[in-house]
Amino acid sequence: MGTVPHDIRRLLNDCKLFVSEILQDEELTENAQDTRRVLLNNFRVVHARNPQEFPYLEFKEDDGSDDNRSSSLGRSVQSDNASLASDNQDDGAPEYFGDIPPVAAQDVINVLKQGYLDKKRKDPSFFGAEWQKRWCVLNDMIFYYYGTDKDKHQKGSLYISDYDVQLVNNLRKDSKKNCCFELFAPGRRSFQFTASGPQEASEWVEQIKIVLRDLSSSLILEEEEEEEEPYDDIEQLSGPPLPHPVPGLDTGDEEDEDIYEVLPEEDFLNATDEGADGNSVQAWSTDYANYYQCLWDCTADEADELDFQRGDLVYIISKEYNIHGWWVGELNGAVGIVPKDYLHPAYIL
Incomplete structure (x- = not known):
């Protein structure tokens, strides 16, 4: 035929x-x-x-x-x-979109909203009703519609992520024209529904939009995250971070101020004494409280800094720049500033 x-x-x-x-x-x-x-x-x-x-x-x-x-x-x-x-028959054979299996109305899980709505038929007949009462169920992924809330399988179902939703007021000309909403998608069949009132229609639309937002956000979370820079622990092993620069020290600025503490003239006169054997020794050589041992190697970056190796004994002359993390020390006759975090008391008194 x-x-x-x-x-x-x-x-x-x-x-x-x-x-x-x-x-x-x-x-x-x-x-x-x-x-x-x-x-x-x-x-x-x-x-x-x-x-x-x-x-x-x-x-x-x-x-x-x-x-x-x-x-x-x-x-x-x-x-x-x-x-x-x-x-x-609604629109002919039951509509199962994609790989959605048949499921009883009472067996739908994760139900977010459900209730009776009037669904517009796909191809209304001369004698059949244009709108049919359907039991509609929305969960976190799928929109189902049934003949009644006791049906063993749905008359139709669709993945909600494939559609958008909006309120429409031109589907009907009766008192329920403000109670309609539509599920639509480019290149796909649209689905029109009528709720019992404008408030219920708005609730359906809002709940569907919440599901769409949740599905959209879950897709964003699955995108590749920015790569983090690898953790570099070499610097941590070599020593603690350098202290803050001392204000007024020589850092290449035009002003070149003296960073050393000015000692009274008599201090210099008494800096050396005659030893028992007649040899001169440093006055601070027996001031054990001010001796510090170097914990790490330190290479001077500026001319006013003191160069030292791990294990060296540095005599601290002044702690004037303590708040900036620097002391003034002496090592092998050379005087300069040293980072205090690199030092540890050499003697337990």
């Missing part, structure tokens, strides 16, 4: 809905009831002979006719119990 035009498919579907559902609750005469049964059976036969062309003409066994009566098309065909009745 050739391809059936869309208009004919839609007309047959509308006729089937009218005969199977709308006339079902009407008080028909016996003759009209018989005619209805024949028409229903004819729909079954058409579906049986052309299941690919007319999938929506399939019935459940308890839908429409009470018996399998013959028609002008030939013998009747038993319908498949797994098929869906037209009123529950």
